[in-house]
Amino acid sequence: MSTSPLAGIEVELAKLPPAVLEAYKEAVETIEAAFGEEELVLWAKEGLAIGTQTVRSWESAVEYYRVGPQVSRFLSFPSFMQWARCGTYLAQDSPTLAVAFFKASSSIVPNLRPQYIPRWAGLGRSLYKGTWKSSTLAAKFFEVSPDLVRNLPFWDVEVFASLIEAMSYKSYDVAGECLVLGRDVLPAMGREREAFLSMARALIDGSWREIKTCLELVPRALQQVDENQTGRFLKLGERLAKVGLRDTSRFLADGTLSLSKVPAGSQGYILDLCETLLATSPEAVPPFLKSLSGVLDRITISQLDSWFHRGVDLLKDNPESGIAFFKVESNTSVAMLETLSSSLELDRVKGIIRLYCSALSGSSIDILDTQELVRKNIGWVDEDSAATDGTKVFLPTIVDHYHDKQDNFSWFKVVSTHQVGHLEFGSFLFDFTKPSGLFDDRRFPLEEDVNAGKQAAEEEGFEPTQSLTDIGRFLSLFQDRQLAFDLFTVLEDCRLDYRIKVEYPGIRRAANRVQDEALANRPNIQEMGVQEALVELLIHMSLEQFTELPVPIEYKDAAVVLAQILHELRNAQAEVEDTAEATLRAYEIISRITKENPPEEDWEQEDLEEPGDFSEEEYESLIDQLQAGQDASGESGEGESRESPEPVDYRGDFKPEMVQLLTRLQSDQDQQGEGEPISQEMLEQLLQESSELELDAEQGDINDSMSAFAQNLMKEAGTPPPNSQPGQGYGPLLHDDDQGGELEAREPKTFAYDEWDFRANDYKPRWCIVKEKTVDEGDSTFYNDALKNYLSLSTHIKRQFELIMPESMKKIYRLTDGEDIDLNAALEAWADLRMNVPPDEKIYWHRNRNRRDVAVVFLLDMSASTAEAIDEGRQVVDDRDAPDDPVEYMVWLRRRREGLVRRNYKRIIDLEKESTALLIQALEAIGDTYGIYGFSGYGRENVEFYVIKDIDEGFGDKVKRRIDKVTPLHATRMGAAIRHSITKLEKIDATTKILFLISDGRPQDRGYSREGVEKEYAVHDTHMALIEAKRKDITPFCLTVDKAGHDYLKGMCGDMGYEVLGDIWALPERLPMLYRQLTL
Amino acid sequence: MVQTDQPSYKEYAIEEFLVRDEPYYRVVGDELDLFTAAYHQHIPVLLKGPTGCGKTRFVEYMAWKLGRPLSVMKEDGAQELKEGEVRVPLVTIACHEDLTASDLVGRYLLDANGTRWIDGPMTRAVKNGAILYLDEVVEARKDTTVLIHPLTDHRRILPIEKTGSIVEADDRFLLCISYNPGYQSALKDLKHSTRQRFISIEFDYPPRDIEAEIIARESGCTAEIADSLAKLGEKIRNLKEHGLQEGASTRLLIYAGRLISEGIEIRRACQVAIVWTLTDEPELQRSIEEVVSSIFE
Known part of the structure; x- marks a missing residue:
């Protein structure tokens, strides 16, 4: 009988505890139906083999028979037997393992490709080290593996299993916990799983305990960190772990917290920083991330950069102080944060300042940062000084003078008010011919003298140059043009500061503060030559220091007259022409004074608060006296060269000649044909003479940069440079288009239109061709x-x-026909009837007559x-x-x-x-x-x-x-x-x-x-x-x-x-x- | 000035008030001469200008100046006048979009004895030789502007369709309208056929010194503060091309001055009276506040 082998097996099975046979009996029909008789025998035999291996292996056999029918539905017979044999091997080692294996099988087989089954069994087996604890761990692995397999690719399961195995050498308990955690956490990790697993792998040797914490932390990290960045973040963790960082979990926790604080778009940037730091000093990364969230409470992302790089520099010099820096435990770090957090970036207040300046000046003012001005290369070179070119105000990109944002804003305000003051109070409107209101006009006779002198020179072949601007014309009256310009700057700034304080009392306090600070930074007068000292004295007075001023005893009278001159300008009625006259006088005095450095005992402290009114007589006698002294000493005024004073920083870079020039160039453009336009040569000539340009270059270079300046200036003013080649730059395009005449709309769907030329005040006939096209169709x-x-x-x-629609649906009254009677109109009509007046017949109302x-x-x-x-x-x-x-x-x-x-x-x-x-x-x-x-x-x-x-x-x-x-x-x-x-x-x-x-x-x-x-x-x-x-x-x-x-x-x-x-x-x-x- | 809590129109003390006091108006240019000339020559006047620059005050002043008491009527003007009081020398009507022709001309009303015709404010003004001032005339319905036509050319008549009569205007009658250009609504504009019946006097905010004088006078604040307020007004008007729809009106500056005279802190007064009234845009507000804080200590 064919059943005999089976019967034999049943007999053998009966020798085992009864549960085995019961399980076998229950399964036998299904298996037979699934595979057939011969296969049934093989199946039964395998069960017997399992059951008889060791004393307790019958339990495995029970489980084997029990799950057989379920597993058989998913596997072909060869695979099925392969599966069974895996169980047999496991049962040889440990029946518990086999039980767990079979138990898990029913739910894992549907999700696992058959060829992976042995590998899966092998993974569990590898965890078993012959001890009780290891068998528990291996059993647990089989228990959780259905979930793992269902949610992860198999190779991830393998990696994870090997990780668990590695951990099991350290502690079975922890490995077990991680196993369960991994089941819950890993599936959600998505594509970051790989990164995480390799990070965990890296942790095994140094700090395996961390792995569990990391597993706990990761889900949070994934939530908070931008999904595009999580991979990088974990990768960073891996690299840190590889270099031996102990507390990776801290890194994860702190990092997550910090990254969650920055906007999603900037997380990548933070990770960039971390990577930079990693290259320099891995130990610094965790402190950096830890303190980051605190740091970001105080400064913005854009400010972070400078703080960070400072730290990196420190790190390179001295790792310990660098780490302290990133922990925000060093003074440098704290101080820097203080400065940064209170500093104010121009960009953030640009809009406000633009409107503020426009309001004050009454014209449209653009606010740009000073770097832009320097980039234009039209004469301004200092990136830290505010300036104006007449239509724009240039301010430094950032202010960090004070430890308070409000104060820094006030600084911006003071500086921009000063710059706008140049426009509002007319520094650039200087008109050579306009008489001064406060002084006698000495400009005109002086010019005649100078011209007479020049004429004399001309006869000897000297060619006089024509000044292009009023300021230039004024400054060219002086032999030492630089001195005149320095004086003009000081006095004009003095006039403005005073005027601003009168017109805008609200700004007085902030302005005083800025002035006091500027004063504190001025160089010591007593170490200067007399000429320089007197200029410096004027600066001090313009900054409102009038007491305890050191004055050389010999020139006390001169100092008093200078103070008188300056005081004249401290008057709300003073105009720029008054400044010019004051400059002229101050120049005449100072230029007649020796340049040597008087010894210390020759100085005296003076109060010049009330020097008395300026009088032309006193001034003249002073000049005579000085002239006499100069003649007597035989000094010709030449000697060691005088140095220009240090600029007063908040007043910025004052270049009236440039501004007048730009304005002149622009107006030349606007009214073509009026007067001779300025040529590049003229411009270069002027620039050469100007005292507003500071050029350090060699002579040859100067010529080059002059022509570059000239071209840039003309560009700025909108004039095409005369010598530009066709097809290069923007020059030719302009003319190209102006040429040619009317256009003809020949093709279909083209139309010719006139264009308005405001200069000609007329239309250019048929000047443009409009081509009508239909947009291509894309996707809806x-x-x-x-x-x-x-x-x-x-x-x-x-x-x-x-x-x-309802608005247009509203009732319309007084119609001849409609939905209902308009009561008002009806009453009126009735009243009219009573009065024997022909009534209005429009007594109805109606809706929706009023079509849009x-x-x-x-x-x-x-x-x-x-x-x-x-x-x-x-x-x-x-x-x-x-x-x-x-x-x-x-x-x-x-x-x-x-x-x-x-x-x-x-x-x-x-x-x-x-x-x-x-x-x-x-x-x-x-x-x-x-x-x-x-x-x-x-x-x-x-x-x-x-x-x-x-x-x-x-x-x-x-x-x-x-x-x-x-x-x-x-x-x-x-x-x-x-x-x-x-x-x-x-x-x-x-x-x-x-x-x-x-x-x-x-x-x-x-x-x-x-x-x-x-x-x-x-x-x-x-x-x-x-x-x-x-x-x-x-x-x-x-x-x-x-x-x-x-x-x-x-x-x-x-x-x-x-x-x-x-x-x-x-x-x-x-x-x-x-x-x-x-x-x- | 107007005491609206009075129970009825008749009891407005407005005439007495005006007879006693000359309305304060500071002449800036030749507007006084122009208006007087137009009045004598029966030429209707169109006053153009931004809000709060003194158009209404000017008309009041002219009414006083041309020697007639003034009374202001509400546009429905249905109340009866006191027996024997016939003159309605300045009729100001604030126009709005529901103002119809019969609101201006008049209508029949029913009473116990039948019907009674009541003259509208325009009819009364025409009959009594008043200055009729239509404030913000573009706001009124278009049909009302057509009413204006026969009144404003050589005919100077007001046909009243309902009563079948034509009223020839009194010799002293003058129509005066105000108009604020620069409204954004496309559908509201004065038709040329209407516009070209008027001479136009343009108003603008007065120069700084005059404005300071006006502010000081109207608000009772010190000359110094008035001067600063005028300066502020000038600076703010510079921002009109930078997002501000309207510059600060003289009226607003006076309000600020009044608050200050009442003891409100200066910057706060400017903030509530000027900055917040002018704009809701935070950046603009901040900028104006910075100007305020520069001008005032």
């Missing part, structure tokens, strides 16, 4: 995503627009500048429509988050496009006629006009797809685009027509708007185009996202509506709302 996902991302906003806008009849063209700027990425910046969080329901809220929140993440990479045009999507939805809701166009182009013969939705076209998927393809292109010749839009709108019959222009900056194009003079051209042409629109009963409106827009929009739009959007993120919300407001 962009449109749909935009609506999705702004779901809450879009519903809000839609609701707002739908509200317009609006046609609008939206014109989008597609210029290259719209490709600019928008900085993440602050963003108004729109919580208005947050749903109350928690489930909906989560959905809403997630959407919003997604939106935020995406926005990080956004460009201006993307926002324009998204706004358009929202707008379309709104417009569709109220049914206005609308067209959406983009424009760009290059040059006047190629103005591209892109149709996104034509005004008479219906909305549909085509339009949605076109929006996707709207991309930044070239330039912005607004005028022509506006004119073409006008043509479009003219064809539409509507009561209200609107032209809505959305731009990101000035109009710009080749030969249209080049930096300098031509910006005016573009602005004027655009202005004219807008006026044309107005004439045709089209209401233009400009919306710009350019923060500096106020400066030119006023000129461009005149009294037409415009808005500057300070916060570009507000565009999607603002645009539809603005439109709604405009048409109500």
Whole structure:
């Protein structure tokens, strides 16, 4: 009988405890059905082999039979037997192990490829070291492995198992705990698992106990750290562990905490820093991360850099002090944090200061940092000194004079008020011919003398030079031009400081403080030559120190007269011409004084608070006296050279001649043909003479840098350098475009338009060719995503627009026919009847007669500048429509988050496009006629006009797809685009027509708007185009996202509506709302 | 100035008040001569200018100057006048978007005895030879501006359709409207057919010294503070091209001055009266506050 082998086995089984046979009997049918008879025997035999191996192995056999039917469903017979044999081997070593193996099998087999089964069994086996504890661990491994296998790739399981094995050499208990922890934690780790496992691997030798803590910490770390950075973070941990860092868990904990404090975008930067630190000194990384969160409470991410690098430098010199630095336990570190945390970056207050200066000066002032000015290379060289070039104020990038932010801000304020003071109180308006109000005018006779002298020289072949600026003309009166300029600077600054304190009493305290500090830093007068000492004396007095001034006894009278002169300027009526006269007098005095250094005993402390009124007689007698002294001593004034005084830092770099020059160059540009324009040669000549330039270079270099200066200056003023080669730089483009004449629109869909030339005050006929093109179709996902991302906003806008409808749905009274009788009108009619007056028959009211009849063209700027990425910046969080329901809220929140993440990479045009999507939805809701166009182009013969939705076209998927393809292109010749839009709108019959222009900056194009003079051209042409629109009963409106827009929009739009959007993120919300407001 | 808690219109002491006191108006340019000339020549006057620069005050002053008592009527003006009091020398109507033609001209009312015609403020002004001042005229409905046309050309008549009559204006009647250009709404603008019936006098904020004088006079603050306030006004107006829709009006500066005279701390007074009123934008607010803190100690 074929059953005999089986029967034999059953007999054998019966010798084992009864549970074995029972389990066998239960399983036998299923197995037979699954595999067949022969296989059944093999199966049964294997069970017997297991059961008879050792005393307790029957337990394994029970388990073997019990799970057989379940396992058989997933495995082919050979695999099945392989599995069984694995169990047999395990049972040989330890029945407990085999039991655990079989128990786990039923749930693991479905998830494990058959060929891995032996490897899996082997992993468990490897944990068994013949001891009781090890068998427990191995059993536990089998217990948790279904979960592991289900959630991890098998090779990760292998790595993890080998990790556990390695740990088991240290402690079975800890290894067991880690095993369980790993089951819970590892699956969630995702792609960082590998990094984590190798980190843990690295910990085995040095600090295996850490592994458990790390396992506990990791989930938190994964939550808090940006997902793109977790890998790097763990990798860092691994590298630290490899170099023998003991408390990796601390590193994880501190690191997580610190990283969670910095914005997600900056975490990478922090990790960069850590890696830098790792290269220098791994021990410093944990303290750095530990103190980081505290440090970041005090300073910003951008300030962190300088603190960090200071620490790294220290570390290189002296590792211990470096580590103390990163622990914020060293004085250097604390002091530096103090300074940094109180320092103020210009960028953060730029906006405020810009408006402040504009308010004070009454003209549009730009605030730039001083580095920018130095970069322009037009004469200013000091990066730390504030300055102004007449339209811009340059300030240092950062102020850290004080340990208090407010104080540092006050410093900015004092400095910028001083710079603006130059503009407000007219330092640059110096007019040589304007008489002084406080002094007799000695300039004019002096000039005659000087000229007479020059004429005499001319006869000997000397050629006099013509001064280009009034300041230059004044300074050239003096032999020692540098001295005159130094004096002029001191006295003018003195006048301004005084005037500012009178006009702005509120700033007095801060200004006094700054002055006192400047005083404290002045060099010692008594160590100077007499001339220098007297100049320094003036500086001291200009900083309001009038008492205890050291004066050389011999020149006490001179000092008194100088003080009198200075006091004249401390007067709210003093003008820059008075400063010039004062300079002249101070020069005459000081230049007549010997340059030697008087001995110490010849000094005396003087109080010059009230030196008495200045009188021309006293002054003249002093001059005579000094002249006599000079003649007697036979000194010709030549001797050792005099040094210019140290600049007073808060007063910045004062260069009136340069500013006057720039202004002159600019006005030359604006009024061509009037007078002789300044040539580069003239400019170089002037620069050579100027005392405002400090050049250390050799003579040859000076000539080079002179011409560089001259070119830069002309560029700054918008004049093309005369000798530039065609095809190089910006010069030729200008002329290229001016040439040529009318253009012809020959091709279909091209149109010729005039352009307004404000200089000629006339149109240039047929000057531009507008080419109308339809935007290619892309994917409609962009449109749909935009609506999705702004779901809450879009519903809000839609609701707002739908509200317009009821507004037009309101009752209209006094109609001849309608829904109901209008009581007021009826009463009046009745009263009329009684009075025998013909009554008004309009006694009904009706709804919705008042149809909205609006046609609008939206014109989008597609210029290259719209490709600019928008900085993440602050963003108004729109919580208005947050749903109350928690489930909906989560959905809403997630959407919003997604939106935020995406926005990080956004460009201006993307926002324009998204706004358009929202707008379309709104417009569709109220049914206005609308067209959406983009424009760009290059040059006047190629103005591209892109149709996104034509005004008479219906909305549909085509339009949605076109929006996707709207991309930044070239330039912005607004005028022509506006004119073409006008043509479009003219064809539409509507009561209200609107032209809505959305731009990101000035109009710009080749030969249209080049930096300098031509910006005016573009602005004027655009202005004219807008006026044309107005004439045709089209209401233009400009919306710009350019923060500096106020400066030119006023000129461009005149009294037409415009808005500057300070916060570009507000565009999607603002645009539809603005439109709604405009048409109500 | 106007005591609105009085129970009825008749009891306004406004005429007496004006007869007693000359309204304070500081002449800046030739506006006084222009207005007087226009008045004698029956040419309607359009006053243009930003808010709070003294347009209304100027009309009040002119009404006083041209020798007639003044009374201000609410635009519904339905209240009866006292028996025997017929002159309505300055009728000021603040226009709004629901102001209709019959609000201005008048209407029939029912009473116990039947119906009674009541003259609207415009009719009364025309009949009594008053100066009719329509404040912010663009705000009114378009049909009202058409009413103005026959009154403002050589005809000087007011046809009253309801009563079937035409009122020829009294010799002393003058129509005067005010208008603030630079409104953003596209749909509100004065039609040229209307505009070109007026001479336009442009108003702007007065120069610093005159403004200081006005502030000192109106608010009772010291000359020094008034001067600083005027300086502040001038500086803030410089920001008009930088995001501020309107510069600080003389009226606001006077408010600040008044608060200061009442003992409010100067910077605080400027903050509530000027800075916060002008703008909601934080950066702009901060900038203006910095100007304030520079000017005032």
